[in-house]
Amino acid sequence: MSNMKEHEIQLASELDYGRREKSSSEVEVDVKAADKDIYGETITEAEEVAAQADLGVTGEDLLELENKLGSMSLERTRIIMKQVQEMHEHDQNFPISVLQKIEEFLDNPKVFENPDNYGELIKEMKLEAILVTENSPYAEVRAVVENTDDPDMPSFTFRTWFIGIIYVVIGAFINQLFVIRQPNITVSSEVAQLLAYPAGKLCEKVFPDWSFTLFGKRHSLNPGKFNKKEHMLITIMATVGYNTPYTTDIILSQYLPQYFNQAYAAQFSYQILIGLGTNFCGYGLAGLARRFLIYPSYCVWPGSLVTIALNRAFHAESDPAVPGPFKRMYSWSRIKLFGVAFAAMFVWFWFPGYIFTALSTFNWISWISPNNVTLNNIVGFNNGLGVNPFPTFDFNVLNAYGFNPLVVPAFGTINQFIGMFFTMFMIIGIYWSNTWNTGYLPINSNHVFDNKGKAFNVQKVIDKRGIFDSIKYQTYSQPWMSAGNLTIYFWFFAQYSCTISYAFLFHRKEIAHGFRGLWRSLRRNKQDTIDENDLSEDIHCRLMRTYPEVPEWWYLIVLLCAMGCGMAGIGAWDTYTNPAVVLFGIALGIIFIIPVGLVTAITGIQVTMNVLAELIGGSFTPGNALSMNFFKAFGYITTAQAIYFSNDLKVAHYLKIPPRHTFTAQLVATLVSTLVCTGVFNFQMNKVPNVCTADAPFGFSCPGINTFFTAAVFWGTLGPKKLFGSEGQYKALLIGFPVGLVMPIIVYFLRKKYPRTSWLRQIHPVMLCYGGINWAPYNLSYLWPSVPLASFSWFYLRKRYLAFWSKYNFVLAAAWQCGIAIAAIVIFFAVQLPAAELTWWGNTVSAQGCEDTACRRLPIPDIGYFGATPGNLP
Numbered sequence: 001m002s003n004m005k006e007h008e009i010q011l012a013s014e015l016d017y018g019r020r021e022k023s024s025s026e027v028e029v030d031v032k033a034a035d036k037d038i039y040g041e042t043i044t045e046a047e048e049v050a051a052q053a054d055l056g057v058t059g060e061d062l063l064e065l066e067n068k069l070g071s072m073s074l075e076r077t078r079i080i081m082k083q084v085q086e087m088h089e090h091d092q093n094f095p096i097s098v099l100q101k102i103e104e105f106l107d108n109p110k111v112f113e114n115p116d117n118y119g120e121l122i123k124e125m126k127l128e129a130i131l132v133t134e135n136s137p138y139a140e141v142r143a144v145v146e147n148t149d150d151p152d153m154p155s156f157t158f159r160t161w162f163i164g165i166i167y168v169v170i171g172a173f174i175n176q177l178f179v180i181r182q183p184n185i186t187v188s189s190e191v192a193q194l195l196a197y198p199a200g201k202l203c204e205k206v207f208p209d210w211s212f213t214l215f216g217k218r219h220s221l222n223p224g225k226f227n228k229k230e231h232m233l234i235t236i237m238a239t240v241g242y243n244t245p246y247t248t249d250i251i252l253s254q255y256l257p258q259y260f261n262q263a264y265a266a267q268f269s270y271q272i273l274i275g276l277g278t279n280f281c282g283y284g285l286a287g288l289a290r291r292f293l294i295y296p297s298y299c300v301w302p303g304s305l306v307t308i309a310l311n312r313a314f315h316a317e318s319d320p321a322v323p324g325p326f327k328r329m330y331s332w333s334r335i336k337l338f339g340v341a342f343a344a345m346f347v348w349f350w351f352p353g354y355i356f357t358a359l360s361t362f363n364w365i366s367w368i369s370p371n372n373v374t375l376n377n378i379v380g381f382n383n384g385l386g387v388n389p390f391p392t393f394d395f396n397v398l399n400a401y402g403f404n405p406l407v408v409p410a411f412g413t414i415n416q417f418i419g420m421f422f423t424m425f426m427i428i429g430i431y432w433s434n435t436w437n438t439g440y441l442p443i444n445s446n447h448v449f450d451n452k453g454k455a456f457n458v459q460k461v462i463d464k465r466g467i468f469d470s471i472k473y474q475t476y477s478q479p480w481m482s483a484g485n486l487t488i489y490f491w492f493f494a495q496y497s498c499t500i501s502y503a504f505l506f507h508r509k510e511i512a513h514g515f516r517g518l519w520r521s522l523r524r525n526k527q528d529t530i531d532e533n534d535l536s537e538d539i540h541c542r543l544m545r546t547y548p549e550v551p552e553w554w555y556l557i558v559l560l561c562a563m564g565c566g567m568a569g570i571g572a573w574d575t576y577t578n579p580a581v582v583l584f585g586i587a588l589g590i591i592f593i594i595p596v597g598l599v600t601a602i603t604g605i606q607v608t609m610n611v612l613a614e615l616i617g618g619s620f621t622p623g624n625a626l627s628m629n630f631f632k633a634f635g636y637i638t639t640a641q642a643i644y645f646s647n648d649l650k651v652a653h654y655l656k657i658p659p660r661h662t663f664t665a666q667l668v669a670t671l672v673s674t675l676v677c678t679g680v681f682n683f684q685m686n687k688v689p690n691v692c693t694a695d696a697p698f699g700f701s702c703p704g705i706n707t708f709f710t711a712a713v714f715w716g717t718l719g720p721k722k723l724f725g726s727e728g729q730y731k732a733l734l735i736g737f738p739v740g741l742v743m744p745i746i747v748y749f750l751r752k753k754y755p756r757t758s759w760l761r762q763i764h765p766v767m768l769c770y771g772g773i774n775w776a777p778y779n780l781s782y783l784w785p786s787v788p789l790a791s792f793s794w795f796y797l798r799k800r801y802l803a804f805w806s807k808y809n810f811v812l813a814a815a816w817q818c819g820i821a822i823a824a825i826v827i828f829f830a831v832q833l834p835a836a837e838l839t840w841w842g843n844t845v846s847a848q849g850c851e852d853t854a855c856r857r858l859p860i861p862d863i864g865y866f867g868a869t870p871g872n873l874p
Contacts, residue, residue, distance in 0.1 A: 055128055056095050056139050058803040060320075065130045072126045074115060080129040081106055084137070090506040090751070091298050092411045093138055093602060096758045098128060134539055138300055139798065140409075141654075143806030144309040149543045149656040155229035156661045158221045159203045164234040164665065165672060167192045168241035172673040176680040179244045180252075180692065180702040185828045190818045192238030193231070193307065197314045200226035200234070228315040232655045235307060236648045236662060237669035243644065245677050246633050247275040249708040253629065255685055256692055259709050260626060261464070264573050266685065268678070275674045277566025278633050281585065282641025283666070284559020285593045286649060288552060292514035293597040293646045294653055297538035301650040302604035306407045306817065308654055309810030313338045324804030325797075337808055338815045345395070345819025352394035354827050355838060360394035361846040363781075370849025373857055377431070377443045382847065383854035385424055385444055385484075386779030396820050398786045400778055405786035406813035408604040410794035411762045413786050416605070419771020420783055423487055427775065431483035434858065436729060437866045442854035444484035446776040448714055450477035451865040453856065458625075458713035467576075468623035468717040474871050478729065479718060484776035490733045491772025492611040494740030496592075498769045499607050502744040503595035511594060518552075540653055547658035554663065559586070570630060577627040581617075585634025588613065593642050599766050601650075606643050607766065610636040615724070618715040628716025629708075698833075727874050740769055 057065070081102050088094035105111055105125045111118045131137060135147045171187045178185040207222035251274070254265035264270060286293075293299050313334035321331035332340075352360035363381035365388055370376070377384050381391060392398075398405055405413050430436070431443050440453050448456040461473040481489075503511065563586065567579035592609060600606045610632060617631025645666060652662040684691055684700065692702035723730050743765040754760055774783060797805040831838075849855070860866065868874060 055098055055101075055124060055131065056802065057127075057131065057142075058139075058322075058806060060803065061131070061135070061142060062127070064135070065127045068130050068134065069123075069126055072129055074112070074122065074126075077122070077126050077129045078106065078112070080133065081125055084128070084132055086509065087298060088137070090761075091602070092762055092764060093140075093298070093300055093409055096761055098137075100756065101125070102128070132297070132538070136297060136538060136540075138297075139802060139806060140302070140305060140810075141297075141300060144305050144312055144810050145540070145654045146312075147539045147543075149546070151546045151656075153227050153229050154223045155227075155233050155657050156664075157223055157230055158219070159200060159207065159223075159226065160230045160233050160665075163196055163199045163203065164237035164669065167196065167234065167238050168669045168672050169676055171238055171242045172244075172676040173680055175242055176244050176248065176677040177684075179248060180684060180705065181699045182701050182703045184704075185825065187242060187825065188817075188821045189235060189239040189242055189307075190310070190814065191821050191825070192242070193235040193310055194818050194822070196231055196234045196238075197226075200231060228311050229655055229657050231314065232307075232311050232651060233657055233661060233665050235311070236652060236657075237665050239648055240645065240666050241669040241673035243673070245275050245674055246278045246637050247271060248677065248681050249705050250274060250278075250629050250633060252681060252685060252692065252702065252705050253709045253712070254626070258693065259705075262574075266682070267573075268682070270569055270573050271678050271682070272674070273565045273569030273572075275678055276671075277562050277564075277569055277582065278637050279641070279670050279674050280558055280562035280667075281566065281582070281634065281638045282589070282643075282645055283670075284555045284562070285586075285589050285638065285642040286645035287550060287555025287558075287663075288518070289593050289597060289642065289646065290649065291517045292511060292594050293601055294649050295517075295538075295541050296510060296514075297540075298510070299598070299601035299650065301601050301647055302407050302409060303403070304647055304651045304654065306404065306810050306813045307651055309334075310338065310814035310818070311655070313811050313814070319807075322803040322807050324801045330804060330808075332808075334807065334811045338811050341812050341815035342819045342822075345816045346823045349394075349396065349820050349823040350827065352392075352396070353823060354831060356842040358842045358846045360392055360397060362390060362392050363388065363846055363851055364390070366849070366851050367845060370851065371855070373850060373855040376850035376855060377857070380851050381779070381781045382851045383442055383444065384779065384850070385427065386781030386784075387424075388781050388784075391781035392785055395816055396824075397782055398789070399817070399820075400782045401774060402606075403604055404813050404817065405790040406793050406809055406816075408790070410790040411764060412603040412605055412767050413783075413790040415762075415764045415767035416771040416774065417780075417783055417787050419491075419768035420774050420780060421771075423491060423772040423775070424780065426490075426772075427483045427487050430486060431857065435483075436486065437480060438483040438486070439858040440856055440860060440866050441480060441482045442856060443482060444776050444779055445482040445854060446485055446488075447482075448710060449480045449482075451480065451867045451870075452477070453860055453866075456480075456710070456714075458710055458717065462625065462713060462717050467625075468719075473718075474873055476870065477865070478867055478873050479714060479723070480867065481730075482776060484779075486730065486733060488773050488775050489611065489730070490736040491740075491769050493734060493736030494743070495607055495766065495769040495773060496609075496612050496740065497737045498740035498743050498766050499592070499595045499599060501741045502766050503598055505744050505748045507595075507598050510598075514594075540656070543656055544653060544659070547656075548660060550659045550663045558667070566634065575626060575630065576624055577621070577630045581627070581630045582634050584616070584620075584631065585613075585636075585638045588616075588635045589638035589642060592639050596639055597643055597646055600643050601646075603764065603767060605767065605770055606640070607770070608636065609639045614711065614715040615720050618720040621716065622719040622721055623717060625709075625712040625716035628712045632712070632715075722874065729874070740765075743768065 085099065085102050085106065088099065101121070101124060105121055108118075111121065115122055128137075136142050136145065171192060174185070174187050204222065204224075204226045209220055209222045211218050211220035213219070251265050251271055253259040254262045316334055319333040319335075321329045324330045361381050363379070365379040366376050366381070366384075368375070379385070379387050381388065401416075403412075427443065431438050434440075441449050450456045456477070456479050460476045461469060463469045463472075563582050566582040569575075570577050570581065571579040588609060592607075596607045596609075613632045613635025614628065617628050617635060620631065621627040648666060649659075649662060652659070688696065688698075688700055690696045691700050692705055694701060696702075720728075722728055724734055725731065747760075747763050747765050750760055751757075771783075793805070793809055797809070830836075
């Protein structure tokens with residue numbers, strides 16, 4: 001009761017804050033609203049407190065909604081609430097309390113027969129109807145995305161192109177140069193976004209106002225104040241430009257003598273055709289999928305919100321104080337919080353990143369007995385399962401899986417943790433029962449081993465062309481994997497079928513609606529009309545109608561050109577690969593882009609297609625590792641790029657950047673990045689001595705390319721048939737496919753049977769499967785710390801101090817990410833590159849005993865190997 005009372009006081013405080021922020025013009029509107037009828041055009045203070053609690057809105061949100069109550073009729077409210085109920089029935093981001101209120105409103109005919117008796121409920125439903133039509137139904141979106149636009153604000157300016165191209169060139173050069181280094185260094189788009197602001201302001205001060213007229217519009221070198229749209233367009237260019245191309249792995253593994261040793265891979269024409277083919281194939285699908293992944297309001301794209309929050313921190317014109325914890329008003333601006341949090345994280349990261357690295361790998365339980373095999377297999381951070389209540393003080397460890405717990409909705413983080421926790425017992429069972437000889441190997445490694453427990457040497461099973469040699473294989477060994485790695489493959493298989501099943505069961509209506517919209521857009525002379533009651537397009541979609549859209553055929557041309565480049569590169573040179581592999585990649589992308597995109601747009605977590613591409617590609621071309629490379633490249637990268645580009649399209653959608661500006665910026669940035677990266681890896685191939693070997697200078701040992709080559713040989717040369725076929729040792733893992741298919745069905749019918757069970761509604765079967773693939777080399781120590789942090793942010797602060805959370809949460813996430821990124825760059829160039837090592841107990845204690853070299857539970861048998869006898873290998 002005391003907690004509820006405190007919550008009501010907080011809501012009242014937000015209401016007072018909102019009233020204090022009213023302008024004189026709003027007071028006039030309130031006077032007019034006072035003359036309205038009983039159906040909710042005036043709201044008492046008690047009703048506002050109840051509405052904030054029930055609908056999850058701030059006092060500022062309510063002020064905006066209250067002024068529009070008179071325009072919302074009861075009948076229109078009923079129509080809109082029916083759509084909301086249908087659209088958000090299975091939406092974990094949408095509050096279940098609101099759905100229950102909607103159910104109470106729609107299912108009670110007395111509400112419409114005697115509305116005078118249900119005044120408070122009707123007011124709340126009108127407020128919700130206005131909220132979903134005039135803003136966003138999600139508090140996290142309202143927190144950072146404005147529901148207004150200035151169509152006259154320039155974005156396609158000389159400053160945008162000048163800064164954007166320079167940043168793309170610099171970032172692509174650095175990322176490509178150091179991607180083959182161990183440890184590598186990466187310049188992230190957050191760094192570009194951070195540095196673009198002072199660069200833009202400098203151009204604003206320095207550039208002259210020289211102008212010219214083109215197509216009836218004035219263009220100036222300096223159109224005035226550096227604005228948020230210019231800033232975001234530069235960030236979008238950096239985001240797509242900083243991704244190193246997949247051709248790095250393909251070309252270097254083809255050309256270098258320790259891999260495939262194919263001299264033609266050094267030809268620029270070949271490199272650029274493969275580069276353009278792999279780098280642009282995802283654009284077409286991203287554009288064609290806009291009606292499914294960009295326009296709908298339920299496609300939140302959580303990862304985009306932190307980018308927008310940082311943009312708003314720099315460009316916000318007003319930053320009023322908000323009520324928060326300890327019954328205080330917090331007046332810090334977003335930019336001030338960003339500056340303080342950025343500086344604090346920059347300083348702090350030097351400790352876990354260099355000075356006291358044990359704070360990052362805080363495997364304190366292992367210090368008790370470093371050589372205890374059983375203990376370290378369970379609690380080890382480096383080589384174990386990571387069961388540790390306090391595993392790290394390094395926020396960067398929490399980002400190991402590619403998501404920020406302050407940004408990704410808490411249900412996604414918790415579902416992953418639950419899936420990972422329970423699959424831990426699967427690993428333990430496999431390992432301690434010595435199933436598939438896992439007891440002779442490390443418990444949680446992502447490496448492939450031979451029958452002596454050493455790293456599998458792929459050179460011993462292929463000929464000089466890279467083709468499988470059965471005679472050499474029979475004298476060597478079968479490939480063996482650890483218990484953690486086997487568990488990953490099981491849940492990878494489950495995840496793919498689960499994604500398809502989940503999308504059909506929970507989003508089939510939305511997908512069908514998207515196809516109808518796509519068909520209408522493709523029909524000639526068909527004019528789209530706006531239905532004010534249609535929620536398939538939110539306020540952001542309606543605002544974006546001001547700008548000319550990119551026609552679907554533009555994206556289709558890009559897709560066809562990319563396919564042509566890829567097929568020409570594969571077919572014109574001796575790649576031992578059918579050019580139709582490109583069609584395979586596109587087909588796989590067409591099947592999965594919508595299901596995978598919906599999961600990513602709602603949860604912020606992306607399902608990757610690499611394992612499925614390897615499984616299918618290896619089955620189509622058994623014994624051919626080089627062909628496997630191209631199957632994996634186009635099968636994986638097409639969907640992955642489509643998701644990346646879709647996220648950028650959503651950022652532009654939220655910022656109201658004209659679609660054709662975004663389209664052009666993405667294409668140009670990708671083209672520039674492709675050319676820069678191609679030039680850099682040619683330098684690495686031809687000018688760096690002993691590149692991709694242990695003797696390479698500057699640490700250019702290419703760990704990623706080694707893994708890429710090993711995977712190609714593993715899946716292509718040995719092939720899925722030897723591993724998962726009828727005689728394969730790991731065929732039982734294929735049970736993952738039906739398991740994943742069934743999981744959404746079980747959850748779906750449980751929700752149908754218990755519709756008011758809130759925790760059951762938060763179960764996301766795809767995220768449960770995703771938790772199972774988070775092993776090897778990672779473990780619970782990397783994921784567990786995100787759970788309390790995400791819960792505190794999303795369940796406690798968001799619920800009790802919504803205005804405070806809305807203003808600061810995503811800005812804090814951006815500040816910490818930028819602080820880590822800048823600190824990592826400085827540490828790399830200042831101390832790691834000059835090899836200025838700091839050797840003391842705090843930097844060595846985390847790598848002792850089994851945490852230094854993985855311990856195995858069982859010794860290799862006396863005969864010197866385990867498994868089948870050489871010469872009789874399956």
